Each structure stands twice: as structure tokens, then as C-alpha cells.
Amino acid sequence: MEKAGGLEGADQSPPLPPPPVVPPNLKPELVDLPKRSISSRCGVGNCGRRITLLTNHFKVSVNASDASFYQYTVTISAEDRKITESKNIGRRLLDRLYQTYSSELAGKRFAYDGEKSLYTVGPLPQNKSEFTVILEESRAKRGSGSPDSGSPAGTGKRSKQCFQSKTFKVEISYAAKIPLKSIALALKGNEVDNSAQDALRVLDIVLRQQAANRGCLLVRQSFFHDDSRNFVDVGGGVNGVRGYHSSFRPTQGGLSLNMDVSTTMILKPGPVIDFLIANQNVREPRNIDWAKAKKMLKNLRIKTRHRNMEFKIIGLSEKPCNQQFFIGFLSFLMKVKNNDAANEGQTVEITVNEYFAKHCGIELTFSAFLPCLDVGKPKRPNYLPLELCSLVSLQRYTKSLSSVQRASLVEKSRQKPQERMQTLTDAMRTYCYDEDPFLGACGISIGKQLRQIEGRVLEAPKLKVGNSEDCVPRNGRWNFNNKTFLNPIQIERWIVVNFSARCDTSHISRELINCGKKKGIVAKLPEPPQFILCVLPERKNSDIYGPWKKKCLCDFGIVTQCISPSRINDQYLTNVLLKINSKLGGINSLLAIEHSSHIPLIKDTPTLILGMDISHGSPGQSDIPSIAAVVGSQRWPLISRYRASVRTQSPKVEMIDALYKPLANGKDSGIIRELLVDFYKTSQKRKPKQIILFRDGVSESQFNQVLNIELEQIIKAYQHLGETDVPKFTVIVAQKNHHTKLFQASGPENVPPGTVVDTTIVHPTNYDFYMCAHAGMIGTSRPAHYHVLLDEIGFSPDHFQNLIHSLSYVYQRSTTAISIVAPVLYAHLAAQQMGQFIKFEDLSETSSGQRSITSAGSIPVPELPRLHERVEGSMFFC
Structure with a gap:
């Protein structure tokens, strides 16, 4: 405890003075302290050898800096005057609005964010306008008493189609004017104010709108195509999908388009039953945990193979298909006309299984004994058999990946520097951003080649190890071969706790002691332990790990080292000893x-x-x-x-x-x-x-x-x-x-460790730089951005x-x-x-x-x- 006089009394414990009296409506940490602003750049570095680099920033030229963006607020309401906020409907409505009312909009192209904001180059004719927009959707016509999911497929009859029209009111009202020249001012060294940020946001919205029009999945500033060539199966019913990140960035060297390869996770498209089997890692449908399945499937979109229609899953039926009835007015009361004239018009209940057999000509196989998917509404269920349903592509998987899935994703999605550079330059040619009419109206053109910049490679610092020896890292690496730790700890008492039936702890203990002696660590066994070596049954995500660490660190006050070795050699044991020595207060090396x-x-x-x-x-x-x-x-x-x-x-x-x-x-x-x-x-x-x-x-x-x-x-x-x-x-x-990558201009390897860039692609005014301190051994190195x-x-x-x-x-x-x-x-x-x-x-x-x-x-x-x-x-x- 510290005394009132300050840190000098840290070992004392008299009462502390009370904190300052603060009005209850103010946070104490915000009282009487001046606001600080972000520092500006104070120069650039000169240390290190010069190196020519390429980066995934594409130069952007702006030839119409006197233009201005006009921002409008978009409000969409249905016939019942209820405000609509669906992004999918919003984009479709605005596309339809432009087709219908192009002349009323003076032919102006616009950028729409899919929600509430619309931007044009120059003003629209009116500050506030209202439009009536009709959307037509093709739907299968319901037969008498048949559910939405029903179809006479396989009966020799062709289902009829009808067009269902919905009318919406779209209100567009002026909100703000954003001068494009604010970007130019920011690039010249003026502070990047809100206007410049707003203008850059408009340009980013244009890129997102392009991707949306191509049917891509949008995830923040990245977009992903429905192309199986970009999918990698990582197990558990999950695919990694490769796409692209794109964003405009103000830099010291002018406006740049930062384009990078990006990855997100999606559910593996295809039969729902295949997904559930893979997701739960079971062999057969009968082994599926349906409580887990219900939670996983909720709100996912599926397509039926017998009608080629899309639905959203809201849950599962309580009973399997062969026992689940369409029940009364809450859902679909099946009216079956009996051949017996005396019983004509009699209403009877029918199971989902019977309905598809009698009215759709579809004999269900395995799914007859499984729950149905409910694609209706809370008070009006609509049941579909599992075997007729497939997951629609490009549905995000937002749960955390297992260690196995993560390792698989890294293995299958990595790209070497040369491959990544080629992928990006190909993408820039494919997407033809220069042909976008909105960007054209701004006078914006974008280069097609990776930008060339200059960097520097800092010299690796020398290290000190045991016996006052120098250790000079090479390519960002060093080792303790024939060396000892600078300050090896003396371990007098330690024990091994083994939770793994497959591991021989006597062999580990013997080898660890021998390796420790070479590094300067001396260990003895008797009396209560200073440290515990714990052998876990699994290398990652062991259920024992958390409770064991908590017990040792909180209750016993003993540091532990957990291992789960697949093979034991000198390098593995050295890595274990690096951790043990540090935890016990030793020092392995110093600068x-x-x-x-x-x-x-x-x-x-x-x-x-x-x-x-x-x-x-x-x-x-x-x-x-x-x-x-x-x-x-x-x-x-x-x-x-x-x-x-x-x-x-x-x-x-x-x-x-x-x-x-x-x-x-x-x-x-x-x-x-x-x-x-x-x-x-x-x-x-x-x-x-x-x-x-x-x-x-x-x-x-x-x-x-x-x-x-x-x-x-x-x-x-x-x-x-x-x-x-x-x-x-x-x-x-x-x-x-972040999404800035650095490449060597003269070779296929990653940039050398110690590479630093503090010019050209950095912020025009703020103090930032990129550093790649490590040696990228696999894939493409990602520098840290400081x-x-x-x-x-x-x-x-x-x-x-x-x-x-x-x-x-x-x-x-x-x-x-x-x-x-x-x-x-x-x-x-x-x-x-x-x-x-x-x-x-x-x-x-x-x-x-x-x-x-x-x-x-x-x-x-x-x-x-x-x-x-x-x-x-x-x-x-x-």
C-alpha cells in the first residue's frame, strides 16, 4: 500500500486521502484535464539501408476537384406506411427508382449505401422528392389448400406462376453538401477534417455499390463473389471464401486505392442435412443434436429443389415429417377430396410426409423421420422436409473457428508475395473502376499497377546471453545452440502433473533436466514445488487448461507450464525452458x-x-x-x-x-x-x-x-x-x-525483417509509419502500422x-x-x-x-x- 506522500511509501499502509469531490454527473477521470489533439509528423527517419518496394496502394488521380457531392436522406415506407429498413429491398428499390424516374433525377447517377444515405455529383432538381416504386416478385401460384412449400412436381402438372406487386413510397430529401476539394486540401497538408472523411466515405460507398450490383457478399469494406474457385473447406460445414478489400486512403503521396486480398467465413452451401452432419461431426442424421441444429439454422436462407424458391428458417417442427400435421388455421389445413361422394368436401388433417407424397409426387426417404424446417411465421408455420432444402451460398459464419479450422484456413488460403501481387493486379483490371459513371463524373481515374515506394531496412539489435556472450540475430532469428540463458533461474523443487495417457513423463522429465543444464538451469525434486510442469491431453483448447491455470495461479500461487508434445527434441525443450525461466523471474536474453x-x-x-x-x-x-x-x-x-x-x-x-x-x-x-x-x-x-x-x-x-x-x-x-x-x-x-502490404521490387521473397516505411503511403499530416520487424516465413508478411x-x-x-x-x-x-x-x-x-x-x-x-x-x-x-x-x-x- 502507498501513503499519501506518494510512491515512496509503497510498502506502508496508512489510510489514503479521499479522492477529489466530483459532481455526480461527471466521470472523475474527465475532470479538469485539458483535451489533447493528435500529434503531427515531426520528420522522417534516416537509419538503415535503402530498399525499393512495391505496395498494394494504387494511385488515384482526381481531375474535377471543383465538384461536390450532395447527400440525401432516403426514407422507404410500404403501403401500410411502415418504414422499411431492409438493405436488400433498399438497393432493389433504388435501382428500380432510377430506371423509372431517370428524367426526374436529371439523369444523375447516384451512390447508395443500402440504408439511409444517397449521394450525387451535383444537386438533384428538387431538395425533397417523393416517388412511388412498384416491385414485382415472381411467385408460384398456390393451389387450393396447398402450402407455400407445396408443388405438384413429379405429378405431370406444371406449377403456375403469378406476379405479386408491392408498392413503396421513397422519399429523398437534401441533407448536406460535401466538396470534393476537401480531399485535395487534406492531401496538401491541411488537417483531414470531417468533410474530407465524408468525401472519402462517398467514394468507398461507390465501390461497395459496384460489388452489391455484382451480387457480392459485403462485409464492411470487403466483398466476396459466389465463385466456388474462391472457396476453401475448413471443416465443420464452414468454408473460407477469398475476396477483396478496397478503400480510398489519403496519403503523403496523394490519394490511393488500397486493394488487398481478404477472407471471410461462410456456411458451406449445399444440402442442409450435409451441413448439419459436417457441423456436428456425426456419421448419420439420426445422431444429430436437434437442439443445437435449431440454434445453428435459425435465420439461415435455404432454397427448395422442388420449387427453386428461397425461404428463411425460423425454427424446426416439434415432430418428424411422418408425424407432423399441418394444423388448423394457424398453418395449412389440408383439404383432401375423398373419392367417396358421400364424404365429398370433408376436411381431414394430413402429415407433411403424406402431403408431399400425395400432392407433390415426392416420396421422402431419410427426412421422413427427421424434423421439418419451419420457414413460415411465428404464428403461421410452414414446414419443409430437410432433404428438399439446400443452404444458399454466401451466408456468413460468425462464430469463432476451432483451432483445427483455423489451422486449415491458414494452410489453404496463404499466398506467397508474388501470387498476391498478381492476384491484386488482375483484380484491378477486372473491376474496371474507371468505367464507373459516378467516379467518371468526379474525374477520378485509378492506376492499374502496384505503387513503387522507398523503404529502409534497420539493422537488427545485438543481444546479450549467458557468459556475457553476444548473440547477433540473422534474418530476424537466433538460437541458444551452445549458449546459456543470461540469467538462468535455479529451480530447487518442481513436479510433473500428467493429464495425458499417451505421454511418458519420466522421459520428458529426464530430457528437460538435461536440456536445462546446458542452458544453465539447475533443478532438484524434493520438497513443495516452485513450479509445476503440466502435460495436457490436447495441444489446443483443452478443457483442463483454464481451471488448472486458475487453481495454480490463484489458489496455490505456483506458476505452471503446460505442454502437449507430439515430438520431443532439443528445440522443443529449449522453447519450453524459455517460458519457464521467464515465468520464474529469470532472463533469457537482453538487448x-x-x-x-x-x-x-x-x-x-x-x-x-x-x-x-x-x-x-x-x-x-x-x-x-x-x-x-x-x-x-x-x-x-x-x-x-x-x-x-x-x-x-x-x-x-x-x-x-x-x-x-x-x-x-x-x-x-x-x-x-x-x-x-x-x-x-x-x-x-x-x-x-x-x-x-x-x-x-x-x-x-x-x-x-x-x-x-x-x-x-x-x-x-x-x-x-x-x-x-x-x-x-x-x-x-x-x-x-489493416490492409497495407509491402513487397520487394527485386525478388519474390518477403521484405526483410526490419523494413520500415515512413513516406509516400503514410498519412499526409499525422505521425505514422509501417514496420515489418519479423521475417515472414509463410505467406505474405503484414507490417505493423504504428x-x-x-x-x-x-x-x-x-x-x-x-x-x-x-x-x-x-x-x-x-x-x-x-x-x-x-x-x-x-x-x-x-x-x-x-x-x-x-x-x-x-x-x-x-x-x-x-x-x-x-x-x-x-x-x-x-x-x-x-x-x-x-x-x-x-x-x-x-
Whole structure:
């Protein structure tokens, strides 16, 4: 505990002063702190050797910068005046509207987002217009008493067709004017304001509209064709489908079209029964779990083979086809005319099985004994036999993939650099964006070749290992062959716990001890253990993992290493020992400049490095709490050792809300307090005068929230400790999920590790750069995109880039440079591992019976169990 005077009293425990009095309608972390704006670029780097690169940015020329987009709000209502918001109907209606009323629109082409916004180049004749639009749909004509699903197919009779017309009213009203020249102003160095962002959004909508007109599946700024050549089967009834991402981006070198290969997951089209068998991994239809099937199938679209009509599934029948009746007026009362004249007109009930046999000439086979698909309405079911139904293509699969599915997807969808470049240039020629009439009206033309740019390759940092030896990485890699760890831990007591019947633990123990001796680790067996080696039956997603980690880390206070070896060799054992040594407080290697305390701007000033990340539940799991993790550096001036602080928060919330949490008793139970106190304890009782913050997992639209919400919480936490001199901050966002790729202009290999680009394709005003620190061994490398939001410390571009490059070499779990700075990856690991603690819990209660309330509202989420004091400061996540 800390005393009121500040961090000097971190080992004391007198009462803390109460937090400042704050009006109840204001969040305490937002009071009396000035708003910050995103930093501008302060120059470019010069270190490293020059290299010529290609990138998937295609140059865009704009020849009509005096043009303006006019935005209109679209309101669609049906005959009953009910507002319609269906995207599918919206696009069809607007297409029909243009065909019918082209002259009233002055022949102007428009870009429509599928929802409520429509854009034109120049104004429409009227600021507000109303149009009546009629949509005609071809439908099979119902026979007397036959259901929508029925058909006399196979009876020698041809079903009749009729056209059902629906009338809609479409209202178009003026909303705003967006000058195209705002993009040009932004490109010249002016701040990219809302007008420029709006104009770029219009151009992106044009690309989406093109894709929609081609019948593509749209997923944000990516589109996917219904082409089986782009499908890869990953198992479980799921296909990966390859498509394209496309977006316009303002860059230092002008406007660019960023085009990239993209992948999403869809349900495997085809017979519904085949999908269910594959999805549940069963051999026969009779083994299907129908409760799971009902949940999986709800809202999916199917097509019937006997009528070639589409329906949406709302559920399953309660009984199989041979027992399920069409019941009364709630559904379809089957009127069967008996041949007996005396009984003519008598109404009888008929099963689904009998109906299709007698009235459609279809003898059901296996599905006669299975439930029917209900494609009707809640109070008016409409039953279809499973064997007549197939899943429509391009239906997204939004659940998380299993480890096997993910590995299969990576294996089958990877592309080497040369293949990806060819795919992209072919796509640019195929889609003929220059021929789009809307883009033509803007005077926009798009190049067909990958853009050539210049980059630099930074020199790999030297490392220090045991016996004061130097270790020089080659191509982003190094090893411990004939080397020892820099600071190997002495393990006096350890045990093995084996959950796997197929693994010989005596062999593992013997080999691990022998390999450990070579690296400098000495281990003995008697007395209570310092560390537990756990052998799991499965390498990934073992049900034992979460409960076991929770028991050991929270209850016993013992770090563990879980393994599930398929083969044992020196490299495998070395990788295991890297993790064990780090978890127990040892150091495997250090940067040479770190070992000699010569890191620029850090060596002389106590500096805390933070890595922040949030892990969300799987798609579709809206009740799973998000896990926020922050790691902080220890033992200044080192930058290789970290501890973690982890909290739960409301699902899907992107901003971390537990950085500063003042309680009613005046204490702060937030994340940052823990890390500040730990830094003080491990850094010769020095308080941080500088804080470098790496934030992962936020988009450009959230940068201001990082600066003005999260950073303010950190400052409040620091002030709560009684400190008046606020540290200098440098804030960097690290993005992995973007679509810029870099290619060597002179060869087929991936770009070399250490490649950095800070010109041409970067933001025209903001301070950002791309870095590919790792060696891409498989597929095409993805560089990390770093955005410097704030730099009060005052790093030069070269100092910045070399520090970030170096932080890719301090990851203690491996002997390779990683693709993003280690603090960010450590935060991800900590959130992921502690998320396993509640994965198997009843979410309505926590182990302590307590609930936490987030500052974003009043949504209760279960709290994570606290780590045992013996391991809370360790790199347990390593």
C-alpha cells in the first residue's frame, strides 16, 4: 500500500486521502484535464539501408476537384406506411427508382449505401422528392389448400406462376453538401477534417455499390463473389471464401486505392442435412443434436429443389415429417377430396410426409423421420422436409473457428508475395473502376499497377546471453545452440502433473533436466514445488487448461507450464525452458544496449513502458465479458521484464474502463495503480518520469478516445497517489488489422525483417509509419502500422523506430523477432490466459459472489479471481 506522500511509501499502509469531490454527473477521470489533439509528423527517419518496394496502394488521380457531392436522406415506407429498413429491398428499390424516374433525377447517377444515405455529383432538381416504386416478385401460384412449400412436381402438372406487386413510397430529401476539394486540401497538408472523411466515405460507398450490383457478399469494406474457385473447406460445414478489400486512403503521396486480398467465413452451401452432419461431426442424421441444429439454422436462407424458391428458417417442427400435421388455421389445413361422394368436401388433417407424397409426387426417404424446417411465421408455420432444402451460398459464419479450422484456413488460403501481387493486379483490371459513371463524373481515374515506394531496412539489435556472450540475430532469428540463458533461474523443487495417457513423463522429465543444464538451469525434486510442469491431453483448447491455470495461479500461487508434445527434441525443450525461466523471474536474453544501460532517452530517466489490449468474446457471444489487460515494465532501466494487471469489463467495449477506479473509501482499485507501485518497488524506488504507452486494438476513429479518456485515467491514477508532477507521455497505437502490404521490387521473397516505411503511403499530416520487424516465413508478411498520437518525451524519428524495432526482439518466449512490440503481445497473452479463468464459470455468478459495475453504464460483469501474491508480479503469461 502507498501513503499519501506518494510512491515512496509503497510498502506502508496508512489510510489514503479521499479522492477529489466530483459532481455526480461527471466521470472523475474527465475532470479538469485539458483535451489533447493528435500529434503531427515531426520528420522522417534516416537509419538503415535503402530498399525499393512495391505496395498494394494504387494511385488515384482526381481531375474535377471543383465538384461536390450532395447527400440525401432516403426514407422507404410500404403501403401500410411502415418504414422499411431492409438493405436488400433498399438497393432493389433504388435501382428500380432510377430506371423509372431517370428524367426526374436529371439523369444523375447516384451512390447508395443500402440504408439511409444517397449521394450525387451535383444537386438533384428538387431538395425533397417523393416517388412511388412498384416491385414485382415472381411467385408460384398456390393451389387450393396447398402450402407455400407445396408443388405438384413429379405429378405431370406444371406449377403456375403469378406476379405479386408491392408498392413503396421513397422519399429523398437534401441533407448536406460535401466538396470534393476537401480531399485535395487534406492531401496538401491541411488537417483531414470531417468533410474530407465524408468525401472519402462517398467514394468507398461507390465501390461497395459496384460489388452489391455484382451480387457480392459485403462485409464492411470487403466483398466476396459466389465463385466456388474462391472457396476453401475448413471443416465443420464452414468454408473460407477469398475476396477483396478496397478503400480510398489519403496519403503523403496523394490519394490511393488500397486493394488487398481478404477472407471471410461462410456456411458451406449445399444440402442442409450435409451441413448439419459436417457441423456436428456425426456419421448419420439420426445422431444429430436437434437442439443445437435449431440454434445453428435459425435465420439461415435455404432454397427448395422442388420449387427453386428461397425461404428463411425460423425454427424446426416439434415432430418428424411422418408425424407432423399441418394444423388448423394457424398453418395449412389440408383439404383432401375423398373419392367417396358421400364424404365429398370433408376436411381431414394430413402429415407433411403424406402431403408431399400425395400432392407433390415426392416420396421422402431419410427426412421422413427427421424434423421439418419451419420457414413460415411465428404464428403461421410452414414446414419443409430437410432433404428438399439446400443452404444458399454466401451466408456468413460468425462464430469463432476451432483451432483445427483455423489451422486449415491458414494452410489453404496463404499466398506467397508474388501470387498476391498478381492476384491484386488482375483484380484491378477486372473491376474496371474507371468505367464507373459516378467516379467518371468526379474525374477520378485509378492506376492499374502496384505503387513503387522507398523503404529502409534497420539493422537488427545485438543481444546479450549467458557468459556475457553476444548473440547477433540473422534474418530476424537466433538460437541458444551452445549458449546459456543470461540469467538462468535455479529451480530447487518442481513436479510433473500428467493429464495425458499417451505421454511418458519420466522421459520428458529426464530430457528437460538435461536440456536445462546446458542452458544453465539447475533443478532438484524434493520438497513443495516452485513450479509445476503440466502435460495436457490436447495441444489446443483443452478443457483442463483454464481451471488448472486458475487453481495454480490463484489458489496455490505456483506458476505452471503446460505442454502437449507430439515430438520431443532439443528445440522443443529449449522453447519450453524459455517460458519457464521467464515465468520464474529469470532472463533469457537482453538487448546489448539494454544490458549496458545505453537506451537513448530511457537510460537516464526512469521510464515505464505500458502495453494495453482488450480481448473480446467470440462473435455472437454478446454475454461474454471483455478482458482488459495492461502490462508494465519492471526493473528500470530494463525494457524486457513486465508484469500484468487484468480486469473484466462490459462485452465489446473498446475503451479500458478500469485504469483508474476510485472507491467510496478513497482508495483506487484500478490497473495503473498496481503497475506504478510495482515499478517503484522493482526500480530502485524510483518513480517514473516518463511513460511510453503502446495501445493495441483501436481504429483511427477511436484515437481521440485513447488520448482523452484512457490517458486521462492514467494521469488521474498517478495523481491519486499524491504525485503532483505528471510524467511525460508518449502514446503509440499499434495496428495489426489493416490492409497495407509491402513487397520487394527485386525478388519474390518477403521484405526483410526490419523494413520500415515512413513516406509516400503514410498519412499526409499525422505521425505514422509501417514496420515489418519479423521475417515472414509463410505467406505474405503484414507490417505493423504504428501511429504516434502524442510524444511529450521528444523522440527523433530514428530513435522512435529503433526503439520499436528493438522491442520486437525482447519477447522472452521465442528466439525470433515478432511482428509487433512485445508489450502489446504480452498484454494480449495476459488477457487471453486470464479469460480462460471465467470461460467455464456460470456467468450469472463469480467465484466470489461479487459483481462489478462498469463506468460505461450499469451492466454487471463477473470479476476475475485475483492472482496469488506469490505470482502476481511474475510473467505468468509468458
